[in-house]
Amino acid sequence: MxxxxxxxxxxxxxxxxxxxxxxxxxTASSLIYHGTFSFFWTVLAAFSGSFVSDWVYYLIGRINGxxxxxxxxxxxxxxxxxxxFFHRHKLQILFSYRFLYGFRIIIPLVIGMSGLKPMRFLFxxxxxxxxxxxxxxxxGYWAGRWFNLDVNSFENNIxxxxxxxxxxxxxxxxxxxxxxxxxxxxxxQE
Numbered sequence: 001m002x003x004x005x006x007x008x009x010x011x012x013x014x015x016x017x018x019x020x021x022x023x024x025x026x027t028a029s030s031l032i033y034h035g036t037f038s039f040f041w042t043v044l045a046a047f048s049g050s051f052v053s054d055w056v057y058y059l060i061g062r063i064n065g066x067x068x069x070x071x072x073x074x075x076x077x078x079x080x081x082x083x084x085f086f087h088r089h090k091l092q093i094l095f096s097y098r099f100l101y102g103f104r105i106i107i108p109l110v111i112g113m114s115g116l117k118p119m120r121f122l123f124x125x126x127x128x129x130x131x132x133x134x135x136x137x138x139x140g141y142w143a144g145r146w147f148n149l150d151v152n153s154f155e156n157n158i159x160x161x162x163x164x165x166x167x168x169x170x171x172x173x174x175x176x177x178x179x180x181x182x183x184x185x186x187x188x189q190e
Contacts, residue, residue: 009037010045017049021104022136024049026165029140034150039137046133050098054108054125061112069113079110086110094124098132140165 009028016024025046031037069075086093086107093100094116097107111121143149143165154161 010041013037013042013045014049014052017046017133018053021046021050021053021098021132022168023162023166025133025136026140026143026168027162029137030144030147030149030161030165031151031154032137032141033145033148036151039141043130043133043137046137047129050132051125051129053104054098054129057105057108058112058118058121058125061109061114062118063112065109065113079106082106083110083113086114090114090116094121095128097124098128099135 013024013028016027025042028037028046029039029042032039032042069079082103093107094111097103097111100107147153149161
């Protein structure tokens with residue numbers, strides 16, 4: 001495992017944060033304490049993967065999102081409350097969307113479909129992405145320090161560690177998702 005981490009560590013983190021951000025960054029950042037990863041490079045790699053992911057979904061939404069949604073009435077019903085919520089709380093969403101677990105794909109799509117100019121989205125995606133990568137890396141660092149995780153303990157307990165971080169991410173995501181969903185429902189009733 002040490003060879004894999006040394007050879008593909010940051011590249012694996014970039015790919016991991018592109019697809020599933022929190023678990024990948026928590027896993028990598030938990031190994032910072034023992035020097036396996038560097039805090040700076042972990043934050044930069046996590047930011048890079050999530051940044052590219054956000055832009056892929058933003059561009060899909062901007063280029064073809066409205067046309068695609070128009071052809072799928074069931075999706076229109078599902079996306080309408082999120083779109084309404086975005087338009088009512090645009091600034092709050094733009095500054096916090098990376099932290100809204102469970103909305104990883106839909107929010108950049110909605111932002112792209114909203115007509116928000118690319119330069120404005122660039123600003124928010126950089127600020128939010130760096131804040132997210134730093135915050136989650138810090139949480140992972142403290143978890144790694146608290147449990148004294150190194151490559152050997154990580155290798156011997158990989159299943160438990162991944163399940164633990166995935167559970168933590170799911171709990172955080174469920175809580176944020178519930179709060180956001182309640183806000184969307186309340187907002188759509190007004």
